[in-house]
Amino acid sequence: MKFTFISDTHSLHNKLILEAGDVLIHCGDFTNKGSLEDAEDFADFMAKQDFQYKIVIAGNHDFCFEDDRLDEAEHLFKDREIIYLNDSGTEVEGLKIWGSPIQPQFFNWAFNRNRGHDISWHWNLIPDDVDILITHGPAFGILDRIKEGDKVGCHDLLDRVKQIKPKIHAFGHIHEDYGMVEQDGTIFINACSVDRRYRLVNLPIEIEL
Numbered sequence: 001m002k003f004t005f006i007s008d009t010h011s012l013h014n015k016l017i018l019e020a021g022d023v024l025i026h027c028g029d030f031t032n033k034g035s036l037e038d039a040e041d042f043a044d045f046m047a048k049q050d051f052q053y054k055i056v057i058a059g060n061h062d063f064c065f066e067d068d069r070l071d072e073a074e075h076l077f078k079d080r081e082i083i084y085l086n087d088s089g090t091e092v093e094g095l096k097i098w099g100s101p102i103q104p105q106f107f108n109w110a111f112n113r114n115r116g117h118d119i120s121w122h123w124n125l126i127p128d129d130v131d132i133l134i135t136h137g138p139a140f141g142i143l144d145r146i147k148e149g150d151k152v153g154c155h156d157l158l159d160r161v162k163q164i165k166p167k168i169h170a171f172g173h174i175h176e177d178y179g180m181v182e183q184d185g186t187i188f189i190n191a192c193s194v195d196r197r198y199r200l201v202n203l204p205i206e207i208e209l
Contacts, residue, residue: 001093003132004051005191005205007172010061011038012200013045016193020050021206023092027172027191028059028101028136034110036064040076047080053092055083057099059136059173060109065101067110085134087125095131095167095209103137103173104154111136115156123160133166137173143190145177161186167209178202 004018007027018024024046031038039062046054056077058065064073065086077084085099101111102122113119126133137154138144139161144153152174161169162184170189178192187207195201 001095001209003168003207003209005170005189005207006193007136007170007191008059008175009042009193009200010198011042012194012198013042015200016204018049018051018204019206022051023053023055024049024051025054025132025134025170025191026056027134027170028057029061029172030056030059031062031064034061034063034065034067036069036073036076039064039073043076043080043082046077046082053083054081055085055090055092055097055099055134057085057134057136058101058111060101060103060106060111062101063110065110087122089127089130096127096129097132097134098126098130099134100126101136103135104152115154119154120156120160123154123157126160126164128164130164130166132168132170133161133164135169135171138171138177138188138190139169142169142183142188143171143177143179143181144174146174147176147196168207180205 139158
């Protein structure tokens with residue numbers, strides 16, 4: 001099966017060129033300011049793509065998926081047969097997939113949680129037998145370095161990933177550390193499509209399983 005990963009498109013999705021595949025996964029921040037209009041435009045874009053399965057999580061910019069508009073926002077995907085995950089899972093051709101939009105507290109963005117107990121509550125929901133883990137933000141020390149040199153990923157998420165050892169952990173959020181690495185049998189993917197200046201410069205990342 002061919003998996004294609006994208007993230008942090010920030011309403012520039014219509015400029016993407018995606019080759020056909022089996023599973024298309026977006027790791028959050030598909031809007032700029034979380035409007036329903038932007039979310040609907042993105043949902044229309046996803047619906048047109050030539051993939052059997054389309055899976056999406058929200059990110060810190062996607063406010064309408066956390067505030068009082070969330071029911072309407074989630075139906076934008078449901079109505080188009082796009083799988084939306086929010087601390088929840090799905091199964092695709094025998095592969096178990098889990099998605100969460102949560103990331104450590106950062107200003108007043110959506111889906112923020114304090115490091116430690118608050119955020120660990122979400123990571124503890126991840127089943128032990130997950131094959132593909134999708135989160136908006138990275139685990140600490142893995143494709144999480146910002147321009148200033150600091151590593152800003154989540155320590156608690158790293159602990160959980162080490163416990164469950166998924167085949168793939170895909171995420172975005174940190175625009176300047178796009179890429180892919182393998183550690184301890186897990187392929188880590190930072191699929192950010194834009195750079196720090198919100199320019200669409202990075203290609204979708206494709207993997208066959």
